[in-house]
Amino acid sequence: MIRIIDVHIDYTQGAGVFSSAPPELVHALRGVSLDINTNDYVAIVGPSGSGKSTLITAVAGLMPVIKGDIYIDKHKITRARRGRQAKLRGRYFGIIFQFSEMLGRFTVEENLRFAYAAAHGQLDDAYQERLQYLAKRLDMFALLTAYPGKLSGGQLQKTAIARALIKDSAFILADEPSGDLDPESVARVKRLLREEHERGKGILLVTHDSKLASDAKSIFEMRDGQISSHLK
Numbered sequence: 001m002i003r004i005i006d007v008h009i010d011y012t013q014g015a016g017v018f019s020s021a022p023p024e025l026v027h028a029l030r031g032v033s034l035d036i037n038t039n040d041y042v043a044i045v046g047p048s049g050s051g052k053s054t055l056i057t058a059v060a061g062l063m064p065v066i067k068g069d070i071y072i073d074k075h076k077i078t079r080a081r082r083g084r085q086a087k088l089r090g091r092y093f094g095i096i097f098q099f100s101e102m103l104g105r106f107t108v109e110e111n112l113r114f115a116y117a118a119a120h121g122q123l124d125d126a127y128q129e130r131l132q133y134l135a136k137r138l139d140m141f142a143l144l145t146a147y148p149g150k151l152s153g154g155q156l157q158k159t160a161i162a163r164a165l166i167k168d169s170a171f172i173l174a175d176e177p178s179g180d181l182d183p184e185s186v187a188r189v190k191r192l193l194r195e196e197h198e199r200g201k202g203i204l205l206v207t208h209d210s211k212l213a214s215d216a217k218s219i220f221e222m223r224d225g226q227i228s229s230h231l232k
């Protein structure tokens with residue numbers, strides 16, 4: 001279970017080299033609390049700037065919190081040492097970031113292989129099965145031998161989704177996974193997330209696309225760094 005307890009996060013803005021103005025604090029998250037169980041599918045929808053990406057980064061242990069804490073099972077990921085945060089992240093989460101980078105010198109399939117091996121220590125039959133499954137669901141067999149630098153935005157996004165899901169972790173954190181995709185691919189991603197949920201995964205999806213979110217078991221709305229309503 002992921003427990004998000006009264007999390008506050010600030011950014012400092014305007015403290016640039018060329019700026020004489022005093023830095024300004026942006027309150028990106030202002031007291032967010034939420035539980036996501038292993039078998040939950042939770043979506044958070046909200047306009048750009050409402051704090052969705054900040055929340056995903058915080059759950060992933062990549063963002064310092066001002067106040068509040070986030071637990072995964074009994075482990076606290078906030079305020080833990082970096083190495084420990086990375087370990088928890090690797091063990092529990094498949095993360096689809098809004099902007100993610102592939103290793104450019106390796107093919108798509110090699111990128112997927114590395115992600116799997118990093119989590120499981122080796123390649124095994126389960127890897128091949130998972131690869132076939134994801135490539136089929138995302139219609140990306142033709143991309144596997146390509147180099148990331150040659151791919152379009154939408155193709156890269158599919159690759160990022162496959163890389164996040166290949167290791168088959170307990171939770172999926174997804175930040176705008178459909179941003180660059182054509183409608184058919186959005187439908188594919190939607191179905192894939194639903195199937196992953198049916199296979200017992202906990203999902204936290206944040207998106208401005210309420211159609212993509214509509215399969216979730218619970219849907220919340222985020223405004224100005226707070227969960228403002230429970231839509232479903």
Ligand SMILES: Nc1ncnc2c1ncn2[C@@H]1O[C@H](COP(=O)(O)OP(=O)(O)O)[C@@H](O)[C@H]1O
Binds near residue numbers: 012027028051052053
């Ligand atoms: N790196 C950053 N530095 C300063 N302010 C940021 C940074 N990232 C996000 N913000 C601000 O934090 C708020 C929440 O941003 P974000 O979490 O990206 O929202 P969303 O994902 O919903 O679009 C916005 O006001 C945004 O401008």
Ligand SMILES: [Mg+2]
Binds near residue numbers: 052053054175
């Ligand atoms: Mg965002």
